[in-house]
Amino acid sequence: MPAITPWRGGEPQFALTDHGRSANCALERRCSVCGGFMPKGPVWRVVGAAESAAIADALRAGRSYQNLAPTMEGPGHRACMLYAAMVCPFLARPNARRRQTAEGDGADEVTAAAVRGAVRGGTGAVVGFADYEYAVTETRVLFRFLDLVEFLPHETADEHLAELRAELATAAAPAQES
Template identity: 50%
Template structure:
């Protein structure tokens, strides 16, 4: 399936595209030559999206209400089991993968190579809040679990995040499962995306320039946001004292 044949949320279609014609997500950093590095997420870009409540795919604002992410087979099965047992299902394990709009995550489920297939391998090592994510490990597969689940697009009531300056990492936790759309392959989500785009309200806002193709602008803006947060914290400490 080529980029022209796939259903694309309008805000995603408005993003910069790589030479193959694929849109470049807002959290994708650029190398020294300005080329997108799809294998990793940019800490500065991720932090901006987390603070400003922006979709990690299209970079436009997320309204109050549920947020979404694409989850692997093991997470899907754990959340399904909790829901079937009548327990409140949440996603409290720290994740480096930020949330986004429902339509954007349905799109990401079948266009991102790491998300689209359950046997996709992680391209980079990571240590997120004590959880080791090893390069080369698979997201999960039906062959390992004995089920037909390869993953899911999951909705959650809200998210929290933590930034670790020394490691330059942003980690997310999610609360109260609101929706769980399972799939074996990410392409299974295409009919639902078509339906979602048919019924969707127009996107609010556009992706800001500091989340487009200028990595220096992203880093500078993230630094400014951190300085503002630290200043507020200092002022709060003085007020309490």
């Protein structure tokens, strides 16, 4: 269960983001998926087709990638974002459609792509950034991601299964040695 998911009537509302939970994750540097602490260093997020294409274009042209447009999607651990990309139908497949609008009934510049019926389309990606910034407003938490460090594109997210297994094995190794 994502750490930022709100509950209504005892049921998780997967396509929505709970303001208080998201704010706590931002303020305490916690992963938006597992809720665990993220130490200083890179953070990851999953991006849709438009941002994935922009990153790929910048890399092909030998330019650094900078997207300072705010998003409501918070950062997470590398393993958590690989996992999220695989288990969320919208993130996992290019033909998946959103079942509900991410926030409220209408869209604005931040939520325009997160409306009911929207298709992820094209190639998605799990992307690592050196750091992030955030702002907690009265109605939402906004994130900006800085300095690209890793780009893992996918047509379907199951392409990341070997990478997820390797990440989990690496994370478990120190615990097994003690």
